[in-house]
Amino acid sequence: MLLYNSLTKKKEEFVPNEPGKVKMYTCGPTVYHFAHIGNLRTYIMEDVLEKYLRYVGYDVKRVMNITDVGHLTSDADEGEDKMVKGAKREHKTVMEIAKFYTDAFFADCEKLGIKTPDVVEPATNCIDEFIKVVEGLIEKGYAYLAGGNVYFDTSKLKEYYVFNNFDEDDLEVGVREGVEADDNKKNKNDFVLWFTKSKFEDQALKWDSPWGVGYPGWHIECSCISMKHLGEDLDIHCGGIDNAFPHHTNEIAQSEAYLGHKWCNYWFHVLHLNTNSGKMSKSKGEFLTVSLLESKGYDPKAYRFFCLGSHYRKSLVFTYENLDNASQAFEKLVARIAQLKNEGEVDSAKFEELKKSFTDALDNDVNTSLAITALYDVLKADTNDKTKLALIADFDRVLTLDLISHAEKLKNAAPAADNDLAAEVEKLIAERAEAKKAKNFARADEIRNYLSEKGVVLVDSREGTTWKLEG
Ligand code: AMP
Ligand code: ZN
Secondary structure: OEEEEOOOOEEEEOOOOOOOEEEEEEOOOEOOOOOOHHHHHHHHHHHHHHHHHHHOOOEEEEEEEEEOOOOEOOOOOOOOEHHHHHHHHHOOOHHHHHHHHHHHHHHHHHHOOOOOOOEEEEHHHOHHHHHHHHHHHHHOOOEEEEOOEEEEOHHHOOOOOOOOOOOHHHHOHHHHOOOOOOOOOOOOOOEEEEEOOOOOOOOOOOEOOOOOOEEEOHHHHHHHHHHHHHOOOEEEEEEEHHHHHHHHHHHHHHHHHHHOOOOEEEEEEEOOEEEOOEEOOOOOOOOOOHHHHHHOOOOHHHHHHHHHOOOOOOOEEOOHHHHHHHHHHHHHHHHHHHOOOOOOOOOHHHHHHHHHHHHHHHHEOOOHHHHHHHHHHHHHOOOOHHHHHHHHHHHHHHHOOOHHHHHHHHHHHHHHHHHHHHHHHHHHHHHHHHHHHOOOHHHHHHHHHHHHHOOEEEEEEOOEEEEEEOO
């Protein structure tokens, strides 16, 4: 399987550290608000990667953190903790909003068919691990104390800007975002590992540490949670592209400084979902959530289908028009599947042949749009329905569009529509009989014509009127 690696900027053959096993880490949500559908695009594409690795036989262990402390309003170390801000907004405690939005996140994931990772670990569960690694970094000379905080010293590294397609000036995060620079830092991109002093005195959650009462920085959370559950060597680390700098850059810096060796081999970054006016965010424009789409009548799986239609390494523009197109295509696809009959024997030669275009697509850097094409090719293929249904069910182990169950639902809904029609026809036949009795032939004809337009033929006889569907 070829996978694009942001670290080497090349598509590479994917080879895990241990044959047959994959250790995968995903940056989880910061649970101060609902996830927007942009965040969820990232989780959908990561879900496809994970499921495809399982599909081809890897034993995958995937870990995700829940950021419930330490993520400041700037991705650098300035600003208020997002969680504290969220709690103030809702007049709740930090732990209350963490629970509420963690549950909301997984409810959205379920609707979108995103599997819950094998391990989900809130940052606030791992304070001892953070302290241990920060102590190790100080001992090894990679971290220093200044103004009450512990900082990582980026000048100690041979190479800090590992995702070096960034312009160095763009990397001055704090300065760029118009927040005053932190004078304690020896180098402009040094970052906080542990805070005891912050301008924001009302940080809700604090813990004792060798450097005083305080709280961890955001970056250290992911390094430690990954090492806690996946050990010293990681195969794949995932996240949205905005996390490449500073978050993932800092994760690599501190993990490799602490471990003394290379930490993660493959970096999988999903490009953004944008609106017409730029990157989707929670504070700008309409706050697009899964529930909002549902309230407008969209099936969450149609949004997943929309995402799968584009490659994860291309940014994707969300408009309602684009979503409508995807939704209609999804409905048509389901309707075509609903017409397949569960008859015949699976033709295993055809099955393997058609499956190959699906695996070829996903083997080539998770090309989901070509995988969807492979699905349409199954519908067009010269083989029996049983083989087609088997292939669709097989592909859906990765795609998770619930194609078969959507098709079943559609089939079951059809008789209900017939029942509605039958009730209407019976009612009109009775009304027509009354009209005839009252010599209101115009109304009687009107009813016959109306039903005829709907394909209903009335048959009058001495016993009364019966009806049948045309053709
Ligand atoms: P957060 O909850 O802010 O920590 O972000 C959760 C995930 O969503 C991270 O992997 C981000 O990189 C990713 N992300 C943020 N904005 C977008 C976007 N507009 N499109 C796709 N992914 C995003
Ligand atoms: Zn992370």
